[in-house]
Each structure stands twice: as structure tokens, then as C-alpha cells.
Amino acid sequence: MKHNLRKLKLKQSPEKSVSPKLYQQIFQATRTGFPALVLYFILGLFITSSLIIDPATAAIPTQPAPRILQLGDNGDDPLSLPSDVAVHNNKIYVVDGLKHRIMVYKLEGQFLFSFGSRGSQPGQFDSPVGIDAATDGRIYVADSGNKRIQVFSDRGQFISTFKLKLKNRLVRPVDLIRHSRTGNIIVSGSNHFLMSFSPQGKLLGKWGGNGINEGEFRYPATLSELNDGRIAVVDVLNSRVQVFNPDGSISSVVGSWGVLPGQLFRPKGVAIDQRGNFYISDSYMNVIQKFSDGGQFIAVLGHQGKPYSLLTPVGMTVYRNHLYVVEMRNHRVSVFQLTN
Numbered sequence: 471m472k473h474n475l476r477k478l479k480l481k482q483s484p485e486k487s488v489s490p491k492l493y494q495q496i497f498q499a500t501r502t503g504f505p506a507l508v509l510y511f512i513l514g515l516f517i518t519s520s521l522i523i524d525p526a527t528a529a530i531p532t533q534p535a536p537r538i539l540q541l542g543d544n545g546d547d548p549l550s551l552p553s554d555v556a557v558h559n560n561k562i563y564v565v566d567g568l569k570h571r572i573m574v575y576k577l578e579g580q581f582l583f584s585f586g587s588r589g590s591q592p593g594q595f596d597s598p599v600g601i602d603a604a605t606d607g608r609i610y611v612a613d614s615g616n617k618r619i620q621v622f623s624d625r626g627q628f629i630s631t632f633k634l635k636l637k638n639r640l641v642r643p644v645d646l647i648r649h650s651r652t653g654n655i656i657v658s659g660s661n662h663f664l665m666s667f668s669p670q671g672k673l674l675g676k677w678g679g680n681g682i683n684e685g686e687f688r689y690p691a692t693l694s695e696l697n698d699g700r701i702a703v704v705d706v707l708n709s710r711v712q713v714f715n716p717d718g719s720i721s722s723v724v725g726s727w728g729v730l731p732g733q734l735f736r737p738k739g740v741a742i743d744q745r746g747n748f749y750i751s752d753s754y755m756n757v758i759q760k761f762s763d764g765g766q767f768i769a770v771l772g773h774q775g776k777p778y779s780l781l782t783p784v785g786m787t788v789y790r791n792h793l794y795v796v797e798m799r800n801h802r803v804s805v806f807q808l809t810n
Contacts, residue, residue, distance in 0.1 A: 530731040532772030533760060535793065535806040541579040542566075543802035549573060554645065554692065554739075554785030555794045555803050558603030559624055562794065564803055565611070565785070570595040572611065572626065585626030590616050593628035600645030600658075600692065600785070610655065612643035619643060619655060619671070632671025634659060641665070645692045645785075651699045652716055658690040658703060664714070677718035682708055685720045692785050694740045696763075702740045702748065709734045711750055724748055724765040729755065732767030741786040741793060743808060749793055751783035758783060758795060758806075771806060780804065 542549035542564060550568040557563070561582065562575040570588035572595075575581055586595045596615025603609055608629065609622040617640040621629040634641040634657060642660040649656055654674060655667045662680040664687075667673055678687045688707035695701055700721050701714045709727035711734075714720055725734040739751035746763030749771070756779050758771040770777040771793075782799040793806045 530777060531769040532775055532777050533769035534773065534809050535758075535771040535778075536773065536809075537778070537804055538792070538807050539579050539805035541575050541803050541805075542573065543800060545581060547581075549801045549803075551798050551801065552785075552796050552803065553599050553798060554601045555787055555796050556601045556603035556609070557787055557789035557794060558607070558609070561624065562803065563601055563603055563609060564796070565598050565601050567595075567598050567614075570597065572598070572601065572609070572622075574626065583626065585622065586611075592631055593620070593622075595620075600643065602645075602647045602693075604648035605650045606648065606653075608648070610646055610648055612646050612657065614642045614644065614660075617642050619646060619657065619667070632667070634665065634667075636661065636663070636665065636673065636676065644690065647693045647695050647701070649699070649701070649716060650695060656693060656701055658693055660689075662687045662690065664690060664701075664703060664718070666718075675718060677714070684712065684723060687712075691737075692739045694742050694787075696742050697744070697746055702742065704737045704740050704750070706737060709737060711737060711740050711748065722765055724761050725750060725759075731770065732759070732761075734759070738784040739786040739796070741788045743788045743793075744791070749786060749788070751780075751786055751795060753782045753784055753798070756780050756783065758786075758793070 549566050552564050553567050554565040560577050564573045566573050571584050571586040573584045595613050598611050599614045600612035607624055609624060611620045613620050618631050618633045620631045634643055644658045646655055646657045653669060657665045659665055663676045663678040665676045687705050691704040691706050693701060693703055699716055703712050705712050711724040713722045729735055734752055736752060736754040737750050738753040741749045748761040750759050757777050760768045762768055772778050781797050783795050784798050785796045787794050791808050793808055795804045797804055
């Protein structure tokens with residue numbers, strides 16, 4: 471692990487820096503109820519591309535994580551703005567939402583098959599976003615546009631589906647996990663709630679709500695289950711990852727808003743390794759940060775002492791000591807070998 475005491479420096483294209491003070495002012499506006507759409511509009515006036523850490527001047531500790539594979543960005547039918555990834559039984563499942571399908575690859579990167587097409591019939595999708603390869607051997611997909619969850623075999627054969635209904639209102643799912651201990655399906659929704667469903671689709675409970683306090687969300691996104699059964703939730707506009715017990719009570723919070731090492735500007739993905747460490751993708755900073763199981767910042771993933779600069783990293787998963795990262799705007803999945 472390398473430590474460098476030079477100042478962290480941000481850059482964007484064209485070659486102008488956006489003041490962290492400006493970000494703080496915009497962020498405070500969102501905390502007081504400023505509409506998210508206006509936030510993105512204001513940021514759009516100043517930012518012409520995603521923020522990146524300048525490896526030449528970055529003063530952050532880096533942890534070596536060799537990139538061993540890239541998949542999905544070549545061939546006759548490449549990915550188009552993928553959003554999430556899951557790995558099961560030596561197969562990689564990638565949500566290719568713009569093309570309304572799931573792409574499946576070997577661990578070595580060769581394409582195997584795909585399933586799904588645009589539509590609302592069973593087995594079809596409308597802009598799917600999240601995916602989970604569960605311990606029961608089934609593949610669970612957040613079919614966002616159709617406001618439902620769909621369940622498939624690991625060969626892509628349709629099994630079942632259920633709608634996300636809350637108080638007679640349908641909700642768009644963002645991500646989901648099938649909890650390994652309870653068997654329930656935990657879903658993050660566009661309504662700022664987490665919802666728990668039985669495998670048959672019965673609503674068992676919900677927690678959260680729109681807000682900035684612990685236990686509340688401003689657009690919950692990707693989910694990951696910790697080794698002890700707790701649930702990590704990316705809380706996008708609150709710039710943090712919240713960790714919940716299976717009963718919905720808050721356990722801890724990882725990260726806070728900012729642009730310095732250990733802080734998060736726009737988190738989008740979270741994955742947990744076998745030791746309980748958190749890997750959090752930041753789609754504006756274009757980096758993967760590693761935190762301990764207690765939430766302390768450890769390092770940014772990098773190579774030869776410099777942090778990786780990815781392109782809009784979003785959904786992630788860990789499988790056999792490898793980190794699978796969706797780079798949305800690179801239209802690919804990158805695979806990194808995790809080291810101690």
C-alpha cells in the first residue's frame with residue numbers, strides 16, 4: 471500500500487476544476503429539499519464529463535488490484551450501458567438494460583448466451599437495472615420499467631414474477647437480493663424505501679423513506695449482503711452506504727459526502743469480500759474505494775501506486791476473490807484480482 475502526502479486534485483474535461491465549495495453548496499441545497507432534477511441541471515452547467523482523480527497528483531493510498539479481464543465491449547453484439555453484474559456457478563450475468571436483456575459469459579470472458587427481450591410478457595424486460603445470483607441457484611432481476619421482479623433459472627428459463635405494489639401503487643425496483651438466511655427478497659425502490667417480499671411476492675415489510683437521517687434514503691440503489699446477514703444499501707444522494715440488520719434496524723453507516731479519500735460524491739455500487747471489507751464505486755469520481763468491515767477507509771484500488779480511473783463504475787460483485795465492476799460508459803465489465 472502506497473501513501474503519498476501530496477494534495478488530492480480533481481480535474482474534468484475541459485481542463486477546469488470545479489470548486490469543492492460549489493459542490494458543498496449544491497449538496498446543502500439537496501439536503502433542504504432542493505429537487506434532484508434541479509441539482510443535476512446545475513451540475514450540468516459546470517461539469518462536461520464525469521469527475522476523475524488525477525493519478526499524477528492524487529494523494530491517496532492505493533491497493534494493488536490487477537485488472538485480469540474485460541468483457542462485453544467487443545464482438546458482434548457488445549453491451550450498451552450495462553448497470554449490474556452477478557456471478558454464479560462459473561457464469562457471469564450482466565444486465566444490459568438498454569437492450570432489455572441479460573448477457574451471460576464464462577468466467578474467462580467468452581459469451582455463452584443471453585435471455586430476455588423488450589416487452590411486458592413473462593421473461594421479457596423493460597429497462598432492467600439490478601440482478602442477483604442467489605444461493606438457491608436462481609437469477610433474480612429488477613425489471614424496473616415493468617415494475618416487477620422476475621425469477622429465472624441459471625440457464626435463463628423463466629420461473630416466476632411478481633409486481634411491486636405498495637399502498638395500491640406500483641413501484642419501480644432498482645436492485646434486489648435474495649437474503650441467504652431468511653429467503654426473503656429485499657428490494658430497493660424508486661420510492662426511497664427498502665421493501666421485503668416473500669418468495670411468492672407478498673409484501674412483508676418496508677423501511678426507510680425520503681430523508682437525510684440515518685435509516686432514511688435519497689434514492690437507494692444497489693444492495694449487497696454481508697457475511698453475517700446484514701444488508702448494505704447504497705444511498706446515492708446522501709453519499710453514503712447504510713448497513714441494516716435483517717429486521718430493518720440501522721446497524722452502521724459507511725462514508726460521507728466529499729471529494730477526499732474516504733469520502734463519496736456519487737456512490738452507485740457496493741460489494742463485500744470474504745473478510746467483510748466494503749468496495750464502493752463512485753460514478754463521478756470514477757474510482758473504487760475500499761473500507762474495512764468497521765467502515766474505516768483503507769485505500770483506492772489501483773495499479774503501480776496509482777488509482778484506477780474507471781468510466782462510470784456502477785454495479786459490482788465479489789466472486790472467488792475477484793471483484794467484478796460494471797463500467798457503464800465503457801460498456802463493459804472489468805475484473806480485478808483482490809489482494810490483501
